[in-house]
Amino acid sequence: MCPTRRLLVALTLGALALGSASHAAQAGDPVVVFAAASLKNALDDATLAWAKETGKTARISYAGSNTLAKQVEAGAPADLFISADQAWMDDVARAGLLKPGSRINLLRNALVLIAPGPKNAGSDPRVALAPDLGTTLTKLLGGGKLAMATIDAVPAGRYGKAALEKLGAWEAVKGQVAQADNVRAALLLVARGEAPLGIVYATDAAADPGVQVLAAFPPDSHPPIVYPAAITQDSRNPDAADLLTYLRGPAAQSAFERQGFSVVEAPAAGR
Numbered sequence: 001m002c003p004t005r006r007l008l009v010a011l012t013l014g015a016l017a018l019g020s021a022s023h024a025a026q027a028g029d030p031v032v033v034f035a036a037a038s039l040k041n042a043l044d045d046a047t048l049a050w051a052k053e054t055g056k057t058a059r060i061s062y063a064g065s066n067t068l069a070k071q072v073e074a075g076a077p078a079d080l081f082i083s084a085d086q087a088w089m090d091d092v093a094r095a096g097l098l099k100p101g102s103r104i105n106l107l108r109n110a111l112v113l114i115a116p117g118p119k120n121a122g123s124d125p126r127v128a129l130a131p132d133l134g135t136t137l138t139k140l141l142g143g144g145k146l147a148m149a150t151i152d153a154v155p156a157g158r159y160g161k162a163a164l165e166k167l168g169a170w171e172a173v174k175g176q177v178a179q180a181d182n183v184r185a186a187l188l189l190v191a192r193g194e195a196p197l198g199i200v201y202a203t204d205a206a207a208d209p210g211v212q213v214l215a216a217f218p219p220d221s222h223p224p225i226v227y228p229a230a231i232t233q234d235s236r237n238p239d240a241a242d243l244l245t246y247l248r249g250p251a252a253q254s255a256f257e258r259q260g261f262s263v264v265e266a267p268a269a270g271r
Contacts, residue, residue: 029237029239030056030057030058030059031056031057031058031059031079031080031237031239031240031243032058032059032061032077032078032079032080032237033047033058033059033060033061033078033079033080033081033082033243034060034061034063034068034071034072034076034078034080034081034082035060035061035062035068035080035081035082036062036063036064036065036068036082036083036084036155036182036183036227037062037063037064037182037183037184037185038084038109038156038182038183038184038200038201038203038204039062039082039084039107039227040062040184040207041203041207041259042203042255042256042258042259042261043060043082043255044060045255045258045259046246046247046251046252046255046256047060047243049251049252049255050243050246050251050252053246053251054242054246056239056242056243058243061078062182062184063181063182064149064150064153064154064155064181064182064183065083065084065085065088065154065155066088066150066153066154066155067181067182068081068083068088069081069083069088069089069091069092072092072097072232073091073092073095073097075234077234078232078235079231079232079235079237079239079240080229080230080231080232080235080240080243080244081098081229081230081232082106082227082228082229083155083227083228083229084109084154084155084156084183084225084227085155085158085159085223085225085226085227085228086226086228087155087158088155089103089228089230092230092232093230096233097232097233097234098230098231098232098233099230099231099232099233099235102230102231102241102244103228103229103230104228104229104230104244104248104264105226105227105228105264106227106228106229106247106248106263106264107226107227107256107261107262107263107264108224108225108226108227108261108262108263108264109201109202109203109225109227109260109261109262110201110202110216110217110219110225110260111156111159111160111163111199111200111201111202111216111217111221111222111225112199112200112201112202112205112213112214112215112216112217113127113129113197113198113199113213113214113215113216113217114187114190114197114198114199114200114205114211114212114213114214115140115190115196115197115198115211115212115214116190116191116192116193116196116210116211116212117210117211117212118209118210118212126213126214126215127140127214127215128215129167129215129217129218130167132168133164133167133168133169134168134169134170134171134172134173135172136169137169137172137173137197138172138173140196140197140214141173141176141196141197142196143176144176144195144196144197145176145177145178145189145194145195145196145197146173146176146177146178146195146197146198146199147178147180147186147187147189147190147194147195147197147198147199147200148160148161148177148178148179148180148186148198148199149179149180149181149182149183149185149186149200150179150180150181150182151177151179154181154182154183155183155225156182156183156186156199156200156201157179157183157186158223159222159223159225160199160222162221162222162223163199163217163218163221163222164199166220166221166222167217167221178195183200183201183204184204186198186199186200187200187204187205187207187208187211190210190211191208191210191211192210197214198211199217201225202216202260203259203260203261206259206260207259226264227261229244229247231244248263
């Protein structure tokens, strides 16, 4: 064999070896998950249980669904995307960035009105949403701010605005809305006493002992709160599908339900 040919063969074998090593290393890499901020407590618990059971790990970035969707569209290396609404998942799907057949509806949530104060504050703190919610909120705010996630982008903010519009209160309070980057940031404004009221998910309120629930918004006052999940088109991590399957299983369901989520029932086999 001539020297040139031997060199080409050596380079080819070296490239194959490097490719094989790269694939082997990839199989052990953490699954990179982009998840809505409201999932933090529950998803941390679920992925920790998955790690203990399988030895596999996840690395999770939490933020508003709008921020995460834009990052995926910009080429951020996520394996799994879990949004707090269908609209931002649809946006990523339209860009052709979801693995075909991987999208599922994972969880449901509810929307509540909160105020600062311990949950065991003594007297029942609940307020009526009817007949005139606008006047009620204005009195409770007392010139302060109503903390919400960004109303035109973050799912919790969209749901909250829709509920206030449906109940005839938006015009009365829109000038007092303090918009936060995500729902957990809105929760924090209330927990710290920086805002006398806030609109967050029921699961967020349950996760923070520094707030109390004043009222739950009727489910028909806003679009259904559904969390879809999907594997990204560019994911090459073989553990991503395993994690997504695990999140629909009984161990993960327990973690989600402990935090107040409702689990979307998986379709029966063969359906």
